[in-house]
Amino acid sequence: MRIALDAMGTDRAPVTEVAGAVGALEELESDLEIILVGDRAAIQAELERHPEYSRGRLHIHHAPDRVAPGEAPATVVRRKPESSIVVGLKLQSAGEAQAFVSAGSTGAVMAASLFVLRRLEGVDRPAVGTLLPTARRPILMLDAGANVDCKPTHLFQFAHLGHIYAQDLMDVPSPRVGLLNIGEEPEKGNELALEAHDLLARGAGLNFIGNVEGREIIRGACDVLVTDGFVGNVLLKFYESVAHFIIGLLEGALEEVDSSIDLVEVFRVLDYAEYGGAPLLGVNGVSVICHGESPPKAIRNAIRVAAQAVRSDMVEHMARELNRFSAPTEVT
Amino acid sequence: MRIALDAMGTDRAPVTEVAGAVGALEELESDLEIILVGDRAAIQAELERHPEYSRGRLHIHHAPDRVAPGEAPATVVRRKPESSIVVGLKLQSAGEAQAFVSAGSTGAVMAASLFVLRRLEGVDRPAVGTLLPTARRPILMLDAGANVDCKPTHLFQFAHLGHIYAQDLMDVPSPRVGLLNIGEEPEKGNELALEAHDLLARGAGLNFIGNVEGREIIRGACDVLVTDGFVGNVLLKFYESVAHFIIGLLEGALEEVDSSIDLVEVFRVLDYAEYGGAPLLGVNGVSVICHGESPPKAIRNAIRVAAQAVRSDMVEHMARELNRFSAPTEVT
Numbered sequence: 180m181r182i183a184l185d186a187m188g189t190d191r192a193p194v195t196e197v198a199g200a201v202g203a204l205e206e207l208e209s210d211l212e213i214i215l216v217g218d219r220a221a222i223q224a225e226l227e228r229h230p231e232y233s234r235g236r237l238h239i240h241h242a243p244d245r246v247a248p249g250e251a252p253a254t255v256v257r258r259k260p261e262s263s264i265v266v267g268l269k270l271q272s273a274g275e276a277q278a279f280v281s282a283g284s285t286g287a288v289m290a291a292s293l294f295v296l297r298r299l300e301g302v303d304r305p306a307v308g309t310l311l312p313t314a315r316r317p318i319l320m321l322d323a324g325a326n327v328d329c330k331p332t333h334l335f336q337f338a339h340l341g342h343i344y345a346q347d348l349m350d351v352p353s354p355r356v357g358l359l360n361i362g363e364e365p366e367k368g369n370e371l372a373l374e375a376h377d378l379l380a381r382g383a384g385l386n387f388i389g390n391v392e393g394r395e396i397i398r399g400a401c402d403v404l405v406t407d408g409f410v411g412n413v414l415l416k417f418y419e420s421v422a423h424f425i426i427g428l429l430e431g432a433l434e435e436v437d438s439s440i441d442l443v444e445v446f447r448v449l450d451y452a453e454y455g456g457a458p459l460l461g462v463n464g465v466s467v468i469c470h471g472e473s474p475p476k477a478i479r480n481a482i483r484v485a486a487q488a489v490r491s492d493m494v495e496h497m498a499r500e501l502n503r504f505s506a507p508t509e510v511t
Numbered sequence: 512m513r514i515a516l517d518a519m520g521t522d523r524a525p526v527t528e529v530a531g532a533v534g535a536l537e538e539l540e541s542d543l544e545i546i547l548v549g550d551r552a553a554i555q556a557e558l559e560r561h562p563e564y565s566r567g568r569l570h571i572h573h574a575p576d577r578v579a580p581g582e583a584p585a586t587v588v589r590r591k592p593e594s595s596i597v598v599g600l601k602l603q604s605a606g607e608a609q610a611f612v613s614a615g616s617t618g619a620v621m622a623a624s625l626f627v628l629r630r631l632e633g634v635d636r637p638a639v640g641t642l643l644p645t646a647r648r649p650i651l652m653l654d655a656g657a658n659v660d661c662k663p664t665h666l667f668q669f670a671h672l673g674h675i676y677a678q679d680l681m682d683v684p685s686p687r688v689g690l691l692n693i694g695e696e697p698e699k700g701n702e703l704a705l706e707a708h709d710l711l712a713r714g715a716g717l718n719f720i721g722n723v724e725g726r727e728i729i730r731g732a733c734d735v736l737v738t739d740g741f742v743g744n745v746l747l748k749f750y751e752s753v754a755h756f757i758i759g760l761l762e763g764a765l766e767e768v769d770s771s772i773d774l775v776e777v778f779r780v781l782d783y784a785e786y787g788g789a790p791l792l793g794v795n796g797v798s799v800i801c802h803g804e805s806p807p808k809a810i811r812n813a814i815r816v817a818a819q820a821v822r823s824d825m826v827e828h829m830a831r832e833l834n835r836f837s838a839p840t841e842v843t
Binding site for chain 1: 645646659660700704725729730740742744746747748749750752753754757761
């Protein structure tokens, strides 16, 4: 299996990417190979610092250009065809790689993935999935920001995409799918949530558990949490920041009492780097997006996620799922 | 000044309410009087347990009925005219009290407040404001759940209501008003956020600082945070639960190291009871809503908030503000 890794995505590219790739090769199965996509000279120079790396499993594919932060995502394929993002994705569409991982501009990776890999049939809007740490196992929330204005059928499709992801990558045979809402009762919510609830409750072949309130997330009330990309993005960013804030509050207090408590260990459950990147679900391929500030550990874990997606035939399963349980037509 | 307190609202009514009222009278200025509204016998019995209370400042107004949790809010005024919520609010509309505080069903208090107190002119949708603890001072977020489907003009009005609240009750002369969004740039967001940004940026007489992302909330990026009631409610409930969750994680770890750290003190900043209730803003009167699980401290603080609103002429200021800076008409 070959995974294309955008080597020019993080704030410290390609240092972080190379370290993450070397770590992934050490950790993962020996049939995994990684193609580092980006400036050949810079990548090669960085690789010199990792003499332990396995040459036969690490390749470089030169891409002379790079998408800058803040560039308009919609036109990146046209304007930057030689960028590491576009070149890396094209390795996948050409069959030279089975997955793509990037810590570059989220918008650019989404737009380019959509353009190069195309949507799966039955998916109107691919969604970004993200794992939220909870008191139990993590929850897959989607959409985490790809689609800020959604229709009920989009949320319905997200539910099916998340269902397959949870089965194939989270090892949950019958994932509990919840709809993020402001109350548990089916009659609660805004128009979007009401109609999405209606679609999902009609019997969509899912283990739909109904509405999930904001307060139920952290209790691990479901395995897959469906919402639109506006709410999902606000919530995700808030969660990340609130964990940092509370840890900061504590660090001050703990210094005072000279405690031996290891905060890093306590809060490992809240560490996003543990979970790797956020998969773009609903495209005809595997594309995993990482934070621009990702450490090597997050890159390594994103590569692991991408490899799992390939190994489990996730995309093929999603295609079948959407084919089988396509949304009930509105006109009946 | 007289404040009507629904004595039948909390899970432990009227025990909590009576304790909160007695506490408020001890703490607050001597011109404050409280009218406990509810079952006279039950309130009287509970008062016996507080021999220290000041008889001249604590009154009982009998209301034989009570709104049960889960009752449809919309019809509560018609179905339950003798309930403590409706009777308490009518004391205000009749001029016998200047404010109302209740820990009863949020929906019922909102609906009855709207019906009995009426909307201020220029307000299409009154909003629930709530204080979110941050690394700096608290942020007033509105709407926290009254309006799940909003138009841009509603958000525009929320901004003005929040502006006055922050001036009058949070002691911020020029409140920084932010719009909750998924990016800082004006062109980011869903349709609602884009149009609301446009309205607010046109020069609305506010200190509008633009979009505020989820991750900026906890940093105290603004004083007033505007969003629709769906997003606001999800975020509020999530925040409350995540703080509890993290404290739980820590308690386990701290027990192990036998630390002397006082978590209660560290997390006082996250304690909602410190901030009292959530004001319903945009009605022609003062109505403060508390959690059903409020402890006496929260009731006492909600009474303090209500008294401050009366003392600062908040409602009068809001009426003037909305008159002066009414939303630009869509047709120009």
